[in-house]
Amino acid sequence: MSDIEELKQRYLDETAAAPDLDALEAVRVAALGKKGAISEQLKTLGRMSPEERQAQGPIIQGARAAVADAMQARKEALERAALDARLAGERIDMSLPAPERPEGSVHPVSQVMDELAEIFADLGFAVATGPEIETDWYNFTALNIPESHPARAEHDTFYTAENGLDGGPMVLRTHTSPVQIRTMMAQRPPIRIIAPGRTYRSDSDATHTPMFHQVEGLVIDRGVHMGHLKWTLETFVKAFFERDDIVLRLRPSYFPFTEPSAEVDVGFSLENGKRVIGGDPAGPDGGWLEILGSGMVHPKVISACGLDPDEYQGFAFGCGIDRLAMLKYGMDDLRAFFDGDLRWLKHYGFSALDIPTLSEGVGA
Secondary structure (H helix, E strand, C coil): CCCCHHHHHHHHHHHHHHCCCHHHHHHHHHHHHCCCCCHHHHHHHCCCCHHHHHHHHHHHHHHHHHHHHHHHHHHHHHHHHHHHHHHCCCCCCCCCCCCCCCCEEEEEHHHHHHHHHHHHHHHHCCECCCCEEEEEHHHHHHCCCCCCCHHHCCCCEEEEEEEECCEEEEECCCCCCHHHHHHHHHHCEEEEEEEEEEEEEEEEEEEEECEEEEECCCCCCCCCCHHHHHHHHHHHHHHHCCCCCCEEEEEEEEEEEEEEEEEEEEEEECCCCCCEECCCCCCCCCCHHHHHEEEECCHHHHHHHHCCCCCCCEEEEEEEHHHHHHHHHCCCCHHHHHHHCHHHHHHECCCCCCCCCCCCCCCC
């Protein structure tokens, strides 16, 4: 037997006897590595005459191929054996609870928006939306807000660098009232809508932020009066705070877009040292807290939308969604709503499965 045949047989035997992948790798290096025995034989071909190379070349190449094929087959067999042993040794207890996975949570503002939509849908209201960058006409003029009104000043309102198609200035809407105007111009009464969304004012402290969320309501129909407004607000506040002992107080006020106008206060009391909405506001631990503004839609606003104020009347109201969330869920700083702190959101956030329903409580 020639030297190359002996090498081939030797490494075939060692390959077949390799007990694991590490041992097999050692055989491969010894035989086919850069300085392996068979690799050295291949190097000798360069020093042979053409006749010798023609005779020995196929033998050496055949030995190399045979050993390489044997090693590949042995490697696959050892890998299968290792996998079988692992599967035989590992067991999954299906009775154990699944490991906890990180979950996101619903922001309190989103939760309260869903609660508002649920409550007002039960009262026959639709949800209306509109652009957040508005023309001066929709944001101010159509709402009977004169040019001398402080709200139009740059220290209260964000103006854009470019004017609108009508040549007038464009603003980041200071309230969602433009949605009311757009709705009255787009459809005939009866109208019953709420308009939730983002609004912008140049203000920032513990209870004010430059961007905040507001919801406004609008009803336009024949024969609408202040009694309808008061009943709607009482029904809404009782459903939202999930208490029947809610007391409201309407105080005369002034808004350019309503006449008459009223600020709405809600009674609160102390329970276990904590202020809660509801209870006896005249009691020793009670009081009043302003929560929204309201009033009958001004005839000039109705006329600006192409409707006859002698035929149609209506009421409107508005309040801060962030403020409602603070009052209901015990948050004391509005700025934390927009800090993006995951610890705060984990504490005050809601599960995605906590869908508000009137049948199980909107705060479920």
